[in-house]
Amino acid sequence: MDNVIRTLFFTDVHVSGRNPRARKDNFLNTVLDKLNQVVDLSIQKNCDFVLFGGDLFDSPNVSNAVAGKIAEIFKKFNRIIGIAGNHDLFGNNIDNIKSTQLGLFEKAGLIELLFRGKKTIICKNDLKVQITATPSHFGIDEEDIEQDYVVSEVDKDVDKSIHIIHGMLMEKEINPHMKVVTIDRICHTKADLTLSGHYHRGFSPVNVDGKYFANPGSLSRVSADINEINRKVGVLYIEISKNNIKLEFIPLRQKKGEDVLDRSHIEKNLFREIKVEEFMREIKVASTIQSTDIKNIVRKIASNKELDKSVIDYALTKLSLAEENLREIGD
Numbered sequence: 216m217d218n219v220i221r222t223l224f225f226t227d228v229h230v231s232g233r234n235p236r237a238r239k240d241n242f243l244n245t246v247l248d249k250l251n252q253v254v255d256l257s258i259q260k261n262c263d264f265v266l267f268g269g270d271l272f273d274s275p276n277v278s279n280a281v282a283g284k285i286a287e288i289f290k291k292f293n294r295i296i297g298i299a300g301n302h303d304l305f306g307n308n309i310d311n312i313k314s315t316q317l318g319l320f321e322k323a324g325l326i327e328l329l330f331r332g333k334k335t336i337i338c339k340n341d342l343k344v345q346i347t348a349t350p351s352h353f354g355i356d357e358e359d360i361e362q363d364y365v366v367s368e369v370d371k372d373v374d375k376s377i378h379i380i381h382g383m384l385m386e387k388e389i390n391p392h393m394k395v396v397t398i399d400r401i402c403h404t405k406a407d408l409t410l411s412g413h414y415h416r417g418f419s420p421v422n423v424d425g426k427y428f429a430n431p432g433s434l435s436r437v438s439a440d441i442n443e444i445n446r447k448v449g450v451l452y453i454e455i456s457k458n459n460i461k462l463e464f465i466p467l468r469q470k471k472g473e474d475v476l477d478r479s480h481i482e483k484n485l486f487r488e489i490k491v492e493e494f495m496r497e498i499k500v501a502s503t504i505q506s507t508d509i510k511n512i513v514r515k516i517a518s519n520k521e522l523d524k525s526v527i528d529y530a531l532t533k534l535s536l537a538e539e540n541l542r543e544i545g546d
């Protein structure tokens with residue numbers, strides 16, 4: 216009797232019909248090739264299903280021509296379970312998922328989307344696995360880290376529990392200005408395996424008292440950062456049995472970073488970016504508002520003046536609708 220559940224986890228594909236500024240190749244073709252490799256691997260490894268960590272699309276309304284190409288590939292997965300990333304959403308508003316391409320994929324049966332507070336149970340012979348998830352949402356990594364990241368309840372008859380989140384989970388903080396959640400803050404979770412996306416560089420799986428935390432990194436390299444040029448792109452292969460979880464990073468075929476990524480715009484803009492950064496720092500010092508994100512500013516102002524929460528929510532909804540309209544024009 217086969218009592219092992221086999222799966223793959225991949226994340227942050229960032230499908231786009233437009234070439235990112237840093238790419239020298241045809242980015243869409245490269246991404247399609249990566250996704251096809253994931254399909255092939257899932258067949259070769261006999262996966263029962265695959266897991267996806269968010270940011271399938273670089274924007275929530277990529278063209279139908281582009282989304283259609285992804286749909287063709289997704290049909291080949293025997294089962295794919297995943298979450299929305301911030302790039303899949305308008306204004307990072309998870310409540311509006313139905314108006315996005317990823318939402319359409321769900322309705323068309325191309326992906327099973329998971330939402331906060333819902334459980335999926337997968338059984339294979341007498342092995343039972345629970346999957347929970349937190350898609351990206353406005354306020355992730357800032358507001359309710361415990362509720363977003365930590366699994367507090369696992370049914371008694373469940374053998375292993377997996378939690379997927381599109382959040383900035385890291386081993387340690389690398390930059391005091393970046394909102395991150397460090398593993399030590401959430402390692403009391405009851406999930407045996409916590410999978411995260413969002414942080415494109417990823418990290419090697421971390422084991423804390425038998426609980427694993429992993430992020431294999433983005434499936435595509437959208438920036439020409441030195442680390443991205445040298446990074447191996449890949450997926451995480453996962454084997455789950457009653458009393459064990461095995462993780463293996465499997466690199467995909469990829470071109471040499473120097474051949475597909477162009478750093479010239481970075482070198483050219485370095486001086487300007489340093490100037491902008493200095494300017495932003497001065498603004499931040501001069502005001503009590505720490506954030507340059509428009510929605511955070513609304514919230515900070517609102518919290519200063521103790522406005523009613525419904526007023527703030529209304530303002531945020533309006534902002535996300537405005538962003539949606541802007542994107543429709545821009546894309």
Ligand SMILES: [Mn+2]
Nearest residue numbers: 227270300413
């Ligand atoms: Mn991403």
